[in-house]
Amino acid sequence: MGIVDKIIAEQRERLREAGSDRWRIVSAQLAAKVAPMALRGALLAPRLGSVRGMPLIGRGVRIRNAHLIHTGKDLVVEDFAEIQGLSRDGIRFGDGVSIGSGTLIRPSSYYSRAIGVGLVMGNGSSLSPGCYIGCSGGVTIGDKSMLGPGVRLFAEDHVMSDPTVDVKSQGVEWSPITIGAGCWIASGVTITSGVTIGDGAVVAAGAVVTRDVPAGAVWGGIPARELKSRAPE
Structure with missing residues (x-):
């Protein structure tokens, strides 16, 4: 079938x-x-670089450097999403991954023209509509994790150490983002470079996450902090 x-x-x-x-x-x-x-x-x-099973591709989807994109079974990419494959390690989707409409996956910088690291998404994970995945420093998302509408991941940051030089001219520095298995990242969350989200963690809507979130924790706020724990006592 x-x-x-x-x-x-x-x-x-x-x-x-x-x-x-x-x-x-x-x-x-x-x-x-x-x-x-x-x-x-x-x-x-x-x-595509490799494919297991036929993907479903929506209207207006933009795919760049498809030979660097590797997909598992039952990939769904909804209307007007954009996936750029140009990256050191490529874009790798597990089985049953879904990409929401209007989502942007960009592993390489438009400004510096540097080739970024790329993205790995585990089996059964999903990006809701309007996500931005800036994976120049590398982004890894574990199995069965959900990212809500408008979630933004930035695995790079602008260098601004020299006040005598404009920020744009100082370039960027990369640091990977890791989201564990079974996580729920609610709508409008921003996760900055270098952050690790532990397995089973939940991040409340609108939070800005600037430091690591332990496994099983529930975090929220700006900047995000622990609200409670889901881990068994």
Whole structure:
């Protein structure tokens, strides 16, 4: 069974189990949406560095340096997302990864033209609409982690140590961001360079994270601080 048939069958079964008679209409709607995404995926797949299973690609998606992008099974990239592959280690997606509409994945700087490190996303992880993943210093996201709408990751920072020189001319310094497995990064969160988020941690909406978050912790605020712990006592 192909990914298109799989998605339609899963949705049909959910509606049937719920006793809904709308499954026929929904199946037709899904087919109308998913089939063009599968066609775009089929056209993209030969250009990718490696691919397992056919990706679903939305309208207006921009892919650059596709030969440096490696995908697992069932990748979904929604409308008008942008993925730039140009990076030292490439862009690597596990199985079941989804990229929300309008999300930008940029591993290399427009200003310095330096080639950045890249991005690794684990199985079942997702980026909601409007995320910005600045992975020049390297970003790693573990399995089954969710990033909400408008989350921003910046794995680089501007150098500003010399007050006699404008900040732009001083360049940037890189430091990786790591988000563990099973995390929930809520909408509008900003994570700065060098930060590690431990497994199972939650970051509340709108927080600005400038230091490491322990596993199982719940953090929030500007700058973010611990609110409580999810870890078992």
